[in-house]
Amino acid sequence: MARSLRDRVSTGIVTRFSLPPESRHSRGFDSRDDINSRVQADSRFPQTVATLRAAGCVFAEDEAVILLEAAAEHDVAGSAPAVGGSEQRLDELVARRVAGEPLEQIVGWVDFAGMRLQVRPGVFVPRQRTRMLAEHTATVTKQVADSRGSGAESGSGTVPRPVVLEAFCGVGPVASAVAASVPEAAIHVGDADEQAVRCAVANVEAYARAGESSANVTGHVLDCLHGLPDELRHGIDVIAAVPPYVPVTAVDFLPREALDFEPSTALFGGVDGLDLVRRLIAESLDWLAPEGALLIELGQDQVAEATGFATERELEAQSHLGEEEQTVVLELRPGHWN
Ligand SMILES: C[S@@+](CC[C@H](N)C(=O)[O-])C[C@H]1O[C@@H](n2cnc3c(N)ncnc32)[C@H](O)[C@@H]1O
Known part of the structure; x- marks a missing residue:
């Protein structure tokens, strides 16, 4: 433990x-x-x-x-x-x-x-373990794009772009990875911290594939998903997130670097670490497209609780364990798997 x-x-x-x-x-x-x-x-x-x-x-x-x-x-x-x-x-x-x-x-x-x-002072620094979530998100987004027709047509007005949101985005590592590998995606980034949102938009723009006239990215200052524009309701194909998921009881395990230089709101998720994970799962039901997917990074010992909460809301769950056997990407979908 x-x-x-x-x-x-x-x-x-x-x-x-x-x-x-x-x-x-x-x-x-x-x-x-x-x-x-x-x-x-x-x-x-x-x-x-x-x-x-x-x-x-x-x-x-x-x-x-x-x-x-x-x-x-x-x-x-x-x-x-x-x-x-x-x-x-x-x-x-x-x-x-x-x-x-x-x-x-x-x-x-x-x-x-x-x-x-x-990255800016006072903003959460992406951890290398989040590459797993970035890879899964890019893969799922690509599947959505492929299922709608060729990338060349996407965004032309005839084929809808895959819509992706990195919630709790920090500087937007997941959104940047999607921008780099699925240029036709319409990307949204959201965070409670305005400075983080600015960094995320700049990072996504920088990594949108060369050849795009401009990156398709929109930043939102959000409280969890509150604050998203109405036109996205039931229209987001992929929501990916690393919410703050450290239990407050684990404060003694945090290095001083994190405690002294990153906001506590970026780290802690309540007594079991899952306060914002539960909010995200509940709120995502209003924003996911019918065939959409919610991908959340969390700790291996939190998966059972989060999965139980999701299945009570009729979401189907699959979990992907990282090589270090501690980080998990929990993949949740309304209805049936394709
Ligand atoms: C663990 S960091 C993850 C950042 C980024 N996804 C990454 O992996 O580098 C969590 C982020 O959630 C944001 N946050 C905390 N509480 C929030 C809330 N209620 N609504 C939206 N964002 C919040 C913090 O500002 C922080 O940027």
């Missing part, structure tokens, strides 16, 4: 951070190896590694590369403009990391499923 909870709520670089294949900024033609070699040759590299290691960063060398790279860039999340160039900028970034701020919030991005997603 303890291990399961610790892993479910873990946020550290150990589990979620990886170096991107290449820099997003001016060094677009340099390979990752070139960038690493150049940064590691910087005279400030050894001291930065030592400072991070002393502060308890397990992957101090990787983090030092990322912070040195970020210090050389112009726009770093939450930073004041650099007065004395990258020297002062580096000191500032390292100090934030030593104080425990998540690396992703400091540098302003997270590598998620090969995408470089924008």
Whole structure:
């Protein structure tokens, strides 16, 4: 039980951070190896590694590369403009990391499923385990698109686009993955946090496939699903969500990074962690299309309770267990499976 909870709520670089294949900024033609070699040759590299290691960063060398790279860039999340160039900028970034701020919030991005997603201070950082939900959501959306005819026709006015909502979207990792793989989808993202919604819209726009004249994405500030426009009622083909699902009783298992730098409203879901999962299941009945699907990430030890709640509402349930055997994607559908 303890291990399961610790892993479910873990946020550290150990589990979620990886170096991107290449820099997003001016060094677009340099390979990752070139960038690493150049940064590691910087005279400030050894001291930065030592400072991070002393502060308890397990992957101090990787983090030092990322912070040195970020210090050389112009726009770093939450930073004041650099007065004395990258020297002062580096000191500032390292100090934030030593104080425990998540690396992703400091540098302003997270590598998620090969995408470089924008993150802002104070916004929930997507966890790598959510790739499973992203993959399932993209697959189900593709099935909807295929069942309606060729992708080329979709959106032309003759074939309705698949309509997808990432509820509790944070910075929109699931919606971005769908945008990247099913460009004909009409994507909606919703969250109680307006700043998160802005990040999610920007991320989806960035990952909508090249060739689309503009991404089909709409952001909504929501309380669970309250606040969605009426025209979506019974019209959403796929709702995907990672609601806050940590039980309040698990607070002692959360790392300081999460407790100090992510809003508690993004983490906790009541005594058993399922308060918002139950609300989402109940409210989804008003918004799902008749053949629609609701996909929810939650913990393995919460599946039985959530499934019971859903089947009482005549939803059919299938659960998909992640490789680490702790995270589950619960797939719920009204009526019969296709
Ligand atoms: C666990 S995070 C998941 C974010 C994102 N889906 C991801 O995987 O990175 C939960 C999100 O739910 C949002 N949230 C919390 N309570 C909410 C509510 N009542 N209605 C809508 N969003 C809410 C938080 O702001 C946070 O962004």
